[in-house]
Amino acid sequence: MNPSHLIAALIAQTQAQVPLPSPDPLGYPVPAILLQILSYFTLGLHFIAVNFTLGGLIYLVWTKIRKVDNGASEFLSSSLPLGFSYLVTLGIPPLLFVQVMYGQMFYSSSVIIGAFWILVVPLLILAYGMLYLNKLKKDTRPNTRLVILGISLLAMLTIGFIYVNNLTLSMTPGMWMEKYTANPAGSQLNHGEPTLFARYALFMSPALVVAGAALVLVGILRSKWRGDDAGVPIHELGMKGHLIGRVATLAAAGALISTLPKEFLDTLMAGPGKLFLIFGVGLAALSTAMVVVAAQKKGTVFGIIGIVLMVLEVIMFIAVRDFLRQIYLAEFFKFEDVPVHEQWGMVGIFVASMVAGLALLIVLTVKVSKSAIARYKESHAA
Amino acid sequence: MNYPVWNFPILGGSLVVAIIAIIHVLISHLAIGGGAFLAIAEIWSNKISDGEKVRKWLHKFTTFFLVYTTVFGAITGVGIWFSIQLASPEATSLLIHQFVFAWATEWVTFIGELTVLYLYYYGWNSNSRGMQVFLAVAYFVIAWFSLFIINGILTFMLTPGAWTLDNKEIAWGFFNPGYTPSLLIRTLIMFLLAGLAGIMIATFIKDDDEFKSKMIRFSAKWVIPAAVLVPVLTVWYWLTLPESTLKFYEAGIVGVAGGKMEGITRFFWLAVISGALVVLGTSIAAWKPKTVHFSTAISLLLIAQVGFMGAEFFREMARKPYVIKGVLYSNALWAHKAEDKAYMNEPYLSHAKWAPKVQPMTLEHGEWMFRLQCATCHTLDGYRSLTPRTENWTPSFGVRFLENLHEQGVMPPFQGTLQDRAALTSYFMHLHGNDTSPGAVLDTYEKEEKAKAEAMNASMKEAQK
Structure with a gap:
């Protein structure tokens, strides 16, 4: 379906039966703007963890296929299970906030593709379990290891595709009734959505960017701690992958712009979305510049700044994505329609526990890391 | 009917939720109790002569613990969310909107326990002994707080207490009548599960029967608090249950098409008997530790899993016919709307958002009545199947049965007109x-x-004569 047909379909749908659920009778627990900010921030962290893990897995599979032993595979084998556990845990708050803000849309689309949506659970176990199997089974033959990693990668890519299907469907209520009545068991995906594959590509391609930047930093640190050039192949691999990832992301973004309905794009560019988009692109350019400088000068600080800028960049694009969602849903739903029954006491408890928790974790991580780094240096000096 | 109903064949949405939840509950409890187990074992290993051996064993325990709880525990936890939003979106929405910041706070504990566990495990060779003990204790405390929070939401569904849709008082809903006994029971069960996992890991000790016996006996002691106190706490919990639940339990309820709804009673006793078997099995293991094999240990864990199945099904059935007791029926009908006779007697499909436009009084009409009003809990041929339950239905029986559906005690009231009942019966x-x-x-x-009315009139006239 091309964009003009989509517009025609959307108009037709608003006139036809659109089974939009009413917002929850409890309303929002805080003003929507706060939910948006929390959602952007936590989703940003989740996306970074997703990109690191997925991208890291792609690099790992690549090193195994090419039979390259440059130290990257050792680091990735050991850190990907951690990355996976954080991607799952960091996925919880955005999933919470999307249900609060857009529950009517999100639940409906989830049910419509229910059989696939529930498939995410076993796929997550499969993807995660395979990463641990790869880490803990030391005596596995190379081909078997490749199969293990391949299964994990395939499972992750499938999960991403199911997510994109659900979230695009949640933005187009006009498509729901026909799909639901044709298949109430939910064994269908969001076929016919013109932006589906472009969005999927845009969702997946930053994996090489983020994991590439992480490898650059890891390579630099490894050389620094060991006092040799052992980290150079790692940061070179990361650098190449990072740049390839940037090109792929640009192509995916272009594809998405070409499939988006023009009216929606115009509305986006006429509002605050334009500003966030410009900031996002600027941060992306700066971040890549920092990563390149870090790789050339072997400067840890540049690498860290590059990654921090990348987190901010992702948050900017998440905001743009949300503005676009609001444009899609404008016919059906606005935040202002939902009453607010404030729960400031609970917000206070959440913020206090987060501040205390993060402080404790930072102190503990620094302490434990110091002794681990000292031990690493000692063992390699010996 | 605000949301579409997920018509998942054979299993149905509710059994999908149950399968994921039953697996998750055992692992999540072990994930917390295991933290206390690690902390005490760390401290103990510092005090005994063969402490290094214990620590080596503890590393194996932690590897199992880490993989099992983070891969299966964390993902099935997320899986519960995925499944409840499919099976009961309206109820999930209510819980999320009421408790979102409680859940967000619980998430802080997840990040905390995950990070601390990784620092503990990955720092095994570089951390000081003091740091390892501190991390193990910190892990347990943080993990227990996750229970402290989720327990409020779980017990709210059965005993919402003074909370209502109007007052929206989160504290009243959270610290509800069932909160404290449930928290204590779950805490003790966690220790029990940690002990069972310890016994299982101890069976991997080869060629050192003495050490194996020592670790099995150490692990078996973790079952004692639950064995002694859970029966007492169950009585307390029992006293907080709604009267209707106790009635279901005591009397059993005549279910659809003449079957007996005794599930709640059966599942309660399944939990009790499984618990007793676990205690008995562990006592034998502690008495003859050298004879304990991996198969014995895994059997004990499986019996505990069956016990959890009993307890979880009991908890779910205890809420019937509601998903949130007294507030929202299992099929997404709000309790306050059920009191509105005009609403209840409207043609059902006219206000069912997710019904297609169907010709009234057709088979399709009946099919959509089933899909939207029954399929939240029932399938046609699988879990809680309606095909065998309606085998002997006649036109009049079906229409009357549906009219008086709520009198079963475990079913929500029927929504719709006489024509709706006729269409569903026909289907x-x-x-x-x-x-x-x-x-x-x-x-x-x-x-x-x-004919009945005429017969009654005739008999009244006869009586008047």
């Missing part, structure tokens, strides 16, 4: 090869009703 009869149309069902019912 069920059609499943058995009986092609009586909805119109014919209605005719038969009305004729019988008329």
